Amino acid sequence: MPGAAAETDELAREVAEAESGPQLEDKRTGRSPGQIAWHRLKQDKVAIVCTMVVLFFVLVAIFAPLLTSLQAVDPVTGAKADPGTIHTELVDLNGFPKQGITSAHWLGVEKGIGRDLFARWVYGARPSLVIGFVAAALSTIIGVTMGLLAGYLGGVVDRIISWVIDFFLSLPFLLIVIAATPIIELRFGARGTLTAEQTSNIRFWLIIALLVLFGWMGLARLVRGEVVSLREREFVQAARAIGVPTRHILFKEILPNLVGPIIVSASIAVPAYITAEATLSFLGAGLVEPTASWGRTIADAQNSFQSYPLWLWPPVIGISALVLALSLLGDSIRDAFDPTTRR
Amino acid sequence: MSDKTLLEVTDLVRYFPFREIQGLRMVKASVRAVDGISFSVQEGQTLGLVGESGCGKSTTSRLVTRLDTPTSGKIVFEGRDITTLKESQLRDIRRDIQMIFQDPYSSLNPRHTIGSILTTPLKVHGLHKGREKQRVKELLELVGLNPEHINRYPSEFSGGQRQRIGIARALAVEPKLIIADEPVSALDVSIQAQVMNLLAKLRDELGLAFIFVAHDLGVVRHFCDQVAVMYLGKIVEYGDKRNIYERPEHPYTQALLSAAPDINVARGVPPRERIRLVGDVPSPIDPPSGCRFRTRCWKAQELCATEEPPLVESTNAHLPIQGRENGLHLQACHFPEIKPALVAEVPA
Numbered sequence: 001m002p003g004a005a006a007e008t009d010e011l012a013r014e015v016a017e018a019e020s021g022p023q024l025e026d027k028r029t030g031r032s033p034g035q036i037a038w039h040r041l042k043q044d045k046v047a048i049v050c051t052m053v054v055l056f057f058v059l060v061a062i063f064a065p066l067l068t069s070l071q072a073v074d075p076v077t078g079a080k081a082d083p084g085t086i087h088t089e090l091v092d093l094n095g096f097p098k099q100g101i102t103s104a105h106w107l108g109v110e111k112g113i114g115r116d117l118f119a120r121w122v123y124g125a126r127p128s129l130v131i132g133f134v135a136a137a138l139s140t141i142i143g144v145t146m147g148l149l150a151g152y153l154g155g156v157v158d159r160i161i162s163w164v165i166d167f168f169l170s171l172p173f174l175l176i177v178i179a180a181t182p183i184i185e186l187r188f189g190a191r192g193t194l195t196a197e198q199t200s201n202i203r204f205w206l207i208i209a210l211l212v213l214f215g216w217m218g219l220a221r222l223v224r225g226e227v228v229s230l231r232e233r234e235f236v237q238a239a240r241a242i243g244v245p246t247r248h249i250l251f252k253e254i255l256p257n258l259v260g261p262i263i264v265s266a267s268i269a270v271p272a273y274i275t276a277e278a279t280l281s282f283l284g285a286g287l288v289e290p291t292a293s294w295g296r297t298i299a300d301a302q303n304s305f306q307s308y309p310l311w312l313w314p315p316v317i318g319i320s321a322l323v324l325a326l327s328l329l330g331d332s333i334r335d336a337f338d339p340t341t342r343r
Numbered sequence: 344m345s346d347k348t349l350l351e352v353t354d355l356v357r358y359f360p361f362r363e364i365q366g367l368r369m370v371k372a373s374v375r376a377v378d379g380i381s382f383s384v385q386e387g388q389t390l391g392l393v394g395e396s397g398c399g400k401s402t403t404s405r406l407v408t409r410l411d412t413p414t415s416g417k418i419v420f421e422g423r424d425i426t427t428l429k430e431s432q433l434r435d436i437r438r439d440i441q442m443i444f445q446d447p448y449s450s451l452n453p454r455h456t457i458g459s460i461l462t463t464p465l466k467v468h469g470l471h472k473g474r475e476k477q478r479v480k481e482l483l484e485l486v487g488l489n490p491e492h493i494n495r496y497p498s499e500f501s502g503g504q505r506q507r508i509g510i511a512r513a514l515a516v517e518p519k520l521i522i523a524d525e526p527v528s529a530l531d532v533s534i535q536a537q538v539m540n541l542l543a544k545l546r547d548e549l550g551l552a553f554i555f556v557a558h559d560l561g562v563v564r565h566f567c568d569q570v571a572v573m574y575l576g577k578i579v580e581y582g583d584k585r586n587i588y589e590r591p592e593h594p595y596t597q598a599l600l601s602a603a604p605d606i607n608v609a610r611g612v613p614p615r616e617r618i619r620l621v622g623d624v625p626s627p628i629d630p631p632s633g634c635r636f637r638t639r640c641w642k643a644q645e646l647c648a649t650e651e652p653p654l655v656e657s658t659n660a661h662l663p664i665q666g667r668e669n670g671l672h673l674q675a676c677h678f679p680e681i682k683p684a685l686v687a688e689v690p691a
Contacts, residue, residue, distance in 0.1 A: 243434055
């Protein structure tokens with residue numbers, strides 16, 4: 001086992017240090033709690049497998065054009081497939097594809113308008129991942145800032161921020177998003193004046209904004225609670241007695257002690273946001289054509305599941321695998337940061 | 344040791360107001376943590392602040408370091424009134440007054456290395472620019488730690504070592520006054536002695552003034568020049584060490600002294616009289632009228648409930664002990680009395 005060997009090495013070095021006495025310069029540096037967590041994570045098999053799965057999807061999203069171009073030239077259309085091009089010549093009069101899996105269409109073509117499903121699938125990974133990670137990053141930043149301010153400054157600031165948190169938590173998320181999306185869309189131009197691409201683009205950022213707007217409160221509450229208890233700890237008092245400026249105390253003294261909960265919260269938020277995006281797209285309040293989205297594809301495909309299951313399965317498997325991997329990874333990260341789990 | 348006054352505290356008061364709902368009414372009340380105390384510290388001198396939990400010692404130390412703002416009263420440091428200075432105006436004071444904390448496990452940030460913890464005060468005050476690391480190593484050496492441990496985290500040190508790091512941090516800004524808030528009460532007895540010796544050594548070498556907060560008179564005994572005994576937010580007896588230890592007049596001081604374990608018993612000397620206080624410390628929200636100690640005092644009379652005894656010079660202050668001249672001795676009891684049985688076996 002490589003881990004055991006490394007430990008033996010470390011032990012041997014410690015013994016050597018002890019024997020050679022204090023005159024030997026001690027270059028060994030201590031390990032921070034973050035380093036310990038990282039070390040634990042590297043030994044967690046589930047975490048490694050999940051990281052690989054997530055990495056697979058990230059690579060699929062990045063190299064989507066390349067992967068699509070790997071498909072052969074279609075003998076009927078005489079061109080390589082891409083996610084947007086409509087090929088009505090590939091479907092029959094009832095809308096059903098004339099062919100199944102071919103070298104030109106690895107996952108067949110869409111029912112009705114004959115777009116290439118493999119291209120739709122690899123491009124569909126893009127909005128999921130981008131929305132998931134961007135929304136998680138933004139809501140983490142907002143949540144941490146709000147929590148720090150409320151917890152450390154206390155008083156009126158705390159009361160206002162806590163009230164806002166309670167207010168947002170009490171709003172019905174799904175209802176508001178479904179109702180607000182078309183209304184906000186109208187702000188950018190009257191119905192019919194926007195191109196499909198523009199609408200899709202607006203929807204994309206709107207989803208991120210709404211997910212962040214309704215997603216920062218949990219972390220803000222968590223951070224606020226932690227800060228309230230850390231604020232009274234003696235090392236914060238010591239920093240104040242030394243004359244360390246407040247901004248410094250917040251970000252250099254208190255924030256490093258919150259790295260664990262923040263990373264855990266962010267890693268749990270990513271799969272939640274990916275699911276939320278797929279759900280909204282499925283319900284019609286999320287991404288719209290022509291952007292490829294797994295949630296949209298599922299919504300379109302579910303009506304024909306009995307007659308054409310191949311349409312539905314790839315996005316379902318994609319979402320399930322990605323969210324499962326991210327969730328398990330989040331659990332592993334939480335375990336790695338938890339001082340009470342010993343492995 | 345000069346006689347220049349470094350710190351002068353006058354009528355210091357700190358109430359913590361709170362609101363409570365009694366029945367249907369909102370009642371405003373306050374915890375009287377510190378209720379009008381006065382003391383002074385000379386340059387290079389050590390004042391011991393003694394009392395049981397909840398008597399306001401820690402609040403006092405937080406007020407003097409200006410981590411907290413007093414309700415009223417005056418704190419003068421080197422002739423400058425620092426009572427109501429804002430955080431931005433406190434920069435110089437932050438350099439001159441430092442604090443050593445009680446709990447070595449929570450007083451060091453677990454996420455920073457020792458090097459980073461000790462560099463912070465240097466950077467904040469712009470000291471030893473360019474040679475901070477060198478200075479940190481000097482500081483570690485000064486408090487008896489291996490300077491090569493600079494890259495380690497607090498979790499790798501024992502309680503005693505951590506307390507030394509806390510001391511090094513306080514010394515980093517070269518303060519004139521250090522407030523030590525029960526610096527050894529969280530340590531093992533064997534380590535306590537080491538840390539006390541270190542503090543004594545540093546005080547003598549660097550000419551520091553100390554306010555040493557403790558909850559028993561034993562620890563303070565060999566370290567302080569003057570001692571103030573606190574009870575429920577007030578000073579009940581205040582004076583030179585010899586006066587407090589050799590002829591305490593306030594019943595509370597006597598009770599505290601008699602509670603200290605007596606090593607002479609082990610040598611066969613009959614145990615001296617022990618005063619056992621009954622009851623709990625009254626609530627500082629609603630302290631007793633008159634003398635605050637009267638609810639637990641064996642000498643309490645009607646006068647004690649109606650009139651608050653002022654902190655006045657002891658009537659015995661003019662009497663020399665063993666031929667030596669006496670210094671300061673103030674006490675706050677209507678019926679002060681020296682108990683010979685109590686002090687007979689206590690050599691200075």
